[in-house]
Amino acid sequence: xxxxxxxxxxxxxxxxxxxxxxxxxxxxxxxxxxxxxxxxxxxxxxxxxxxxxxxxxxxxxxxxxxxxxxxxxxxxxxxxxxxxxxxxxxxxxxxxxxxxxxxxxxxxxxxxxxxxxxxxxxxxxxxxxxxxxxxxxxxxxxxxxxxxxxxxxxxxxxxxxxxxxxxxxxxxxxxxxxxxxxxxxxxxxxxxxxxxxxxxxxxxxxxxxxxxxxxxxxxxxxxxxxxxxxxxxxxxxxxxxxxxxxxxxxxxxxxxxxxxxxxxxxxxxxxxxxxxxxxxxxxxxxxxxxxxxxxxxxxxxxxxxxxxxxxxxxxxxxxxxx
Amino acid sequence: xxxxxxxxxxxxxxxxxxxxxxxxxxxxxxxxxxxxxxxxxxxxxxxxxxxxxxxxxxxxxxxxxxxxxxxxxxxxxxxxxxxxxxxxxxxxxxxxxxxxxxxxxxxxxxxxxxxxxxxxxxxxxxxxxxxxxxxxxxxxxxxxxxxxxxxxxxxxxxxxxxxxxxxxxxxxxxxxxxxxxxxxxxxxxxxxxxxxxxxxxxxxxxxxxxxxxxxxxxxxxxxxxxxxxxxxxxxxxxxxxxxxxxxxxxxxxxxxxxxxxxxxxxxxxxxxxxxxxxxxxxxxxxxxxxxxxxxxxxxxxxxxxxxxxxxxxxxxxxxxxxxxxxxxxxxxxxxxxxxxxxxxxxxxxxxxxxxxxxxxxxxxxxxxxxxxxxxxxxxxxxxxxxxxxxxxxxxxxxxxxxxxxxxxxxxxxxxxxxxxxxxxxxxxxx
Numbered sequence: 001x002x003x004x005x006x007x008x009x010x011x012x013x014x015x016x017x018x019x020x021x022x023x024x025x026x027x028x029x030x031x032x033x034x035x036x037x038x039x040x041x042x043x044x045x046x047x048x049x050x051x052x053x054x055x056x057x058x059x060x061x062x063x064x065x066x067x068x069x070x071x072x073x074x075x076x077x078x079x080x081x082x083x084x085x086x087x088x089x090x091x092x093x094x095x096x097x098x099x100x101x102x103x104x105x106x107x108x109x110x111x112x113x114x115x116x117x118x119x120x121x122x123x124x125x126x127x128x129x130x131x132x133x134x135x136x137x138x139x140x141x142x143x144x145x146x147x148x149x150x151x152x153x154x155x156x157x158x159x160x161x162x163x164x165x166x167x168x169x170x171x172x173x174x175x176x177x178x179x180x181x182x183x184x185x186x187x188x189x190x191x192x193x194x195x196x197x198x199x200x201x202x203x204x205x206x207x208x209x210x211x212x213x214x215x216x217x218x219x220x221x222x223x224x225x226x227x228x229x230x231x232x233x234x235x236x237x238x239x240x241x242x243x244x245x246x247x248x249x250x251x252x253x254x255x256x257x258x259x260x261x262x263x264x265x266x267x268x269x270x271x272x273x274x275x276x277x278x279x280x281x282x283x284x285x286x287x288x289x290x291x292x293x294x295x296x297x298x299x300x301x302x303x304x305x306x307x308x309x310x311x312x313x314x315x316x317x318x319x320x321x322x
Numbered sequence: 323x324x325x326x327x328x329x330x331x332x333x334x335x336x337x338x339x340x341x342x343x344x345x346x347x348x349x350x351x352x353x354x355x356x357x358x359x360x361x362x363x364x365x366x367x368x369x370x371x372x373x374x375x376x377x378x379x380x381x382x383x384x385x386x387x388x389x390x391x392x393x394x395x396x397x398x399x400x401x402x403x404x405x406x407x408x409x410x411x412x413x414x415x416x417x418x419x420x421x422x423x424x425x426x427x428x429x430x431x432x433x434x435x436x437x438x439x440x441x442x443x444x445x446x447x448x449x450x451x452x453x454x455x456x457x458x459x460x461x462x463x464x465x466x467x468x469x470x471x472x473x474x475x476x477x478x479x480x481x482x483x484x485x486x487x488x489x490x491x492x493x494x495x496x497x498x499x500x501x502x503x504x505x506x507x508x509x510x511x512x513x514x515x516x517x518x519x520x521x522x523x524x525x526x527x528x529x530x531x532x533x534x535x536x537x538x539x540x541x542x543x544x545x546x547x548x549x550x551x552x553x554x555x556x557x558x559x560x561x562x563x564x565x566x567x568x569x570x571x572x573x574x575x576x577x578x579x580x581x582x583x584x585x586x587x588x589x590x591x592x593x594x595x596x597x598x599x600x601x602x603x604x605x606x607x608x609x610x611x612x613x614x615x616x617x618x619x620x621x622x623x624x625x626x627x628x629x630x631x632x633x634x635x636x637x638x639x640x641x642x643x644x645x646x647x648x649x650x651x652x653x654x655x656x657x658x659x660x661x662x663x664x665x666x667x668x669x670x671x672x673x674x675x676x677x678x679x680x681x682x683x684x685x686x687x688x689x690x691x692x693x694x695x696x697x698x699x700x701x702x703x704x705x706x707x708x709x710x711x712x713x714x715x716x717x718x719x720x721x722x723x724x725x726x727x728x729x730x731x732x733x734x735x736x737x738x739x740x741x742x743x744x745x746x747x748x749x750x751x752x
């Protein structure tokens with residue numbers, strides 16, 4: 001064959017800032033590592049088993065869907081691993097294998113792939129899976145019930161459960177610092193508040209998640225629980241307690257900020273976060289569930305396309321094109 | 323290539339280059355090539371091949387009429403023999419004609435322009451200067467029926483890494499001042515503004531135009547951003563700056579006017595910034611029509627299979643597929659990119675990360691726009707998602723995490739809308 005020198009032809013721009021989906025996923029995985037490792041140390045091999053099974057099953061489901069739908073193999077972008085990892089972080093250490101398998105199936109297949117894969121999911125896949133697991137096998141995710149055989153060095157009653165069933169007096173024993181340092185029962189990777197905050201701040205500093213959502217979600221939690229607490233301190237716990245218990249912190253930094261299901265404009269991001277936070281507290285304080293974070297964020301995911309209609313006026317926008 | 327910084331939560335901040343004073347002493351002149359080609363912004367079908375054909379000898383600066391109706395002409399920039407005239411299809415299917423000239427000899431100047439250049443400024447501009455280096459469509463500005471109310475002289479280049487206009491400002495301030503005087507007379511515009519980065523204010527003040535300093539961060543030198551930030555006049559979506567009575571011209575073109583009318587020399591050379599594989603830049607003075615290959619050969623720059631050659635800068639240039647492409651009146655830069663440094667676009671859908679929203683200077687909802695463009699819904703894209711507000715800076719593609727060729731989609735969409743409108747125009751109600 002005659003050798004011909006050929007040049008790459010493409011459209012401008014010829015520069016790219018080098019960002020990519022794989023790097024983004026790697027950063028998220030790196031950011032959750034402190035709390036995941038903490039959870040594994042705390043709960044032992046069974047926690048490692050749940051996390052590993054969740055990640056590997058998610059990737060396998062993704063691969064299977066790639067083949068079934070005749071699409072290019074996409075497990076390399078790390079998105080399936082992130083979804084599986086975050087689902088694993090939400091689950092308690094004693095979750096049976098079949099529940100993890102089912103959960104990862106729901107997350108990847110029903111939560112993501114049937115909409116068309118990455119970027120097309122209207123709801124956060126990990127949360128879809130977790131919500132369906134909660135509704136289907138409520139007892140599996142009742143931390144007081146499933147973690148009954150664990151005797152760690154701290155008070156093993158799930159704080160939000162205690163608050164729900166026994167009122168504020170039952171949670172007055174919890175020390176905020178202990179809660180922040182992970183000395184509370186809960187999901188494998190969702191109790192070590194300090195680790196989650198460090199990971200979240202890392203992602204914000206790297207520009208990998210949108211800080212507006214995280215901060216407004218935390219502000220929403222704080223403000224609404226503060227109002228409840230002001231109205232009746234004997235029935236409703238204080239804002240700081242709500243900030244460091246349940247799924248609040250993992251949600252603020254890793255669940256609410258999921259790219260595809262959250263808004264991108266400034267005002268919608270603030271509204272999304274604030275309303276998500278307020279909904280969480282409403283469900284926690286007057287709803288049926290001990291922790292409302294999951295359903296609050298799923299509801300806000302549904303509202304996201306509507307919220308994102310609030311956007312700045314483009315330069316030179318005209319009536320004919322309005 | 324400027325990468326995303328390790329810490330970074332805002333939009334990208336890409337700085338324009340700043341020229342150093344001594345760079346005007348290191349301009350490298352590229353010798354005359356053996357072959358040249360002149361790329362003419364006219365379809366081949368308009369060409370009367372009786373007036374100019376293969377085998378004709380042409381002289382440097384010679385005015386060659388290619389169509390009698392309308393007295394259409396081009397200027398030969400070299401002395402040689404015409405080898406071939408052929409059609410060339412360029413960006414978005416635009417038709418060009420390319421005139422290949424072989425057997426290039428020492429310059430023999432055609433003296434017609436020199437003999438008449440000291441009288442009838444406007445008439446001679448129409449007759450000889452329809453294209454200037456840095457302003458290929460200068461013809462449209464000469465004594466128009468609707469003169470623009472403002473002329474903006476670019477003393478800074480629109481694209482990154484390119485220093486051609488800055489070089490023209492520092493190279494010959496007196497020439498630029500004279501050019502401004504001629505320009506005022508030829509175009510009859512009320513206001514002439516020159517845009518410069520802060521470092522060149524003292525040079526620009528000598529030229530007699532109103533000096534406006536711009537923040538040297540991309541894309542502040544793009545026409546529509548200049549209109550908004552400097553002239554405080556937002557261009558409505560779908561309109562051009564010319565529609566608003568503002569014309570843009572490069573400093574190089576203004577300086578070449580001074581050479582033409584002051585010294586009687588037809589402008590046939592062009593400043594070109596050469597951007598090497600390592601990002602280093604070099605200022606060249608090149609004869610218009612010189613193929614890229616001749617320039618690279620002279621400078622001993624080797625390209626290999628899989629590299630990318632770009633006419634223009636990194637954000638808004640156009641990639642070329644052959645080294646035979648000539649330097650044209652609007653070639654401000656030539657960029658060579660190493661094949662290992664090229665980031666290829668992907669076909670992953672938008673992941674809604676919001677980077678483009680932070681980067682867009684026109685506040686376009688790019689995340690929604692791209693969904694419509696990918697599905698060919700161009701009219702909806704224009705009506706609902708501000709396609710026509712785009713200032714064409716390319717930052718959305720630059721920051722895209724999914725590496726979608728957003729800028730390509732946008733230009734395709736704009737072109738399709740233009741085509742649709744021109745097809746509908748004959749059927750429109752009066």
